[in-house]
Amino acid sequence: MKLKLAERMENIKASEIRELLKLTEDPSIISFAGGLPSPELFPIEEISKIASETVLTEGKAALQYSTTEGYHLLREKIAKERIKGGFLKPEASKILITNGSQQALDFTGKLFISPGDIIFCESPTYLGAINAFNAYNPRFIELPMDDEGIIIEEFIAAIKKYPNAKFLYTIPDYQNPSGITLSIERRKEIARLSEFYELPIIEDSPYSELTFEGDMLPSIKSFDEGGYVIQLGSFSKTFCPGFRIGWIFAEDDILQKYILIKQGADLQSGTLDQRIIANYLKDYSLEKHILKLRETYRIRRDVMLDTMDTYFPKTVKYTHSKGGLFTWVELPSHIDTKVLLEEALQYKVAFVPGSSFFPTEKKNNFMRLNYSSMSEEKIRDGIIRLSQIISKYCEAAHTQEKKLIKV
Ligand SMILES: Cc1ncc(COP(=O)(O)O)c(C=O)c1O
Structure with missing residues (x-):
């Protein structure tokens, strides 16, 4: 054929x-x-209990269509409990629920990349992001890392060489695949450079809460005074990937664009899944x-x-x-x-x-x-x-x- x-x-x-x-x-x-x-x-027993209660007590809403942005109680829980620290007070209105952060990567490609556009990423980087972005025909520029993540001088040199680059994609915490973590100083510097050069940063953070030594590090987004950082989060690694629930945390004008894309892609993420997670977060301690x-x-x-x-x-x-x-x-x-x-x-x-x-x-x-x-x-x-x-x-x-x- x-x-x-x-x-x-x-x-x-x-x-x-x-x-x-x-x-x-x-x-x-x-x-x-x-x-x-x-x-x-x-947590199979807890989820089984919550799932059945959700259907029995909220069934009419939980089995119905809902808004593209996502279930408001879940967005509030994410803003208050999953996004920690920093300059900016995360509000539920800055959160869009997605089908895992993988969907957010695809939407990011759709939003920013025209064929031939330059995008920056770490070298090496997450295979799923390469596949998601590749569908939009970008030119990847790989940035070298050392033990503290992306080398800032190399990042600056790349921005100067490719002033029309569309964004930097980075996984600052326990990176997939390298396990490397971006230092706090470099997080601040990347946030500062993003504002100075008006370059969006896609901060993919599915592992940030899975720290083995000490407290979790502040995100790049927490230093984002210019509003150029778009942070992606997920319940896949901290709860269960089978729900396929993640989120985008971004400033209003960018988030509105993502919402339009989501409307065209799948209208919304599953209402029942969102409510089950929100009820779990209410009744149990994810911490x-x-x-x-x-x-x-x-x-x-x-x-x-x-x-x-x-x-x-x-x-x-x-x-x-x-x-x-x-x-x-x-x-x-x-x-x-x-x-x-x-x-x-x-x-x-x-x-x-x-x-x-x-x-x-x-x-x-x-x-x-x-x-x-x-x-x-x-x-x-x-x-x-x-x-x-x-x-x-x-x-x-x-x-x-x-x-x-x-x-
Ligand atoms: C860096 C990174 N981003 C995104 C994803 C996708 O995760 P999700 O299950 O939230 O779609 C993964 C999954 O392994 C990942 O490692």
Whole structure:
């Protein structure tokens, strides 16, 4: 069948890695590939009670269409309880409920990107954002990071080189995939630069509350005096992703544009889901639930990093995330982690090769490992298996290097 598709579909391709990762559905495979919250921590009994009460007591409204902006009590709860600190007092009127923050990424592409437009992002960045933005044919400019996130001098140089860039997309907290956190000084600086250069900042914050060490950091939005920062939030990582409920927090004129886009896309997010979450937030403590997540994920991160410290070859580097779900591994530059994945699957262990997270310059010697969704025992076992393959590849790379030096 020959279909005359839109040009944008040329940018939307099935990835070979996704095909490989389908194999991880085999339960005997220890998969560090996903980015899933731990399902045994979902508050199933509480949700079951709240869901049935919501239908019984509010059914006529809960099963009906509602406003595009979202359920007002949920928007109030988000403004008051989920958005913390800062200059600006978040008000419910600045919140738009979306179907996860993934929908907000798609809307951001629709709102800002015409074909060929420049957008800035971290290098590496979230694969789902690359896919969402790619549908609108942008040109990505990747900004390098160090241990404190985006390097400000590089950001300024990029703004000067590309003064018409549409926005910076950043994940400041425990970044997906690198686990890196943007320092407070740089958050302030990025907010200041956004106002000075009138450059919107898309601050994607699904992990901000999943901190393992100390308090959560103030957002870039909390330093946003110019109103150029658009913050995306989500209940996926702090509650349950199956609800598909997230939000956009932005100043009025920008938010109105997002609302128009949402009207055209799906009219509204599910009324029942929004009310169930709002009632959960009323009757139970999400703070307590998040404390449990933090504690469990911190222990799992420690097991992963300790096992890597013991078994990985010393030439391998990895990040020590202070929260979130991931660590990011750098292997010697000769090693292609896509090739390594094929062998890892035979050892029944999986990860995501790093090349997927670079929108332009495909670097092949990285991998992303997730520690949130598995028992400590499995994490240890999987990392030991992975270390055996990695050691083999590192040795082969080392021998090859020696041969080259001799020649
Ligand atoms: C950085 C980032 N943004 C957005 C999303 C999408 O999350 P949601 O479930 O809220 O759509 C994810 C999911 O993994 C993510 O890591």
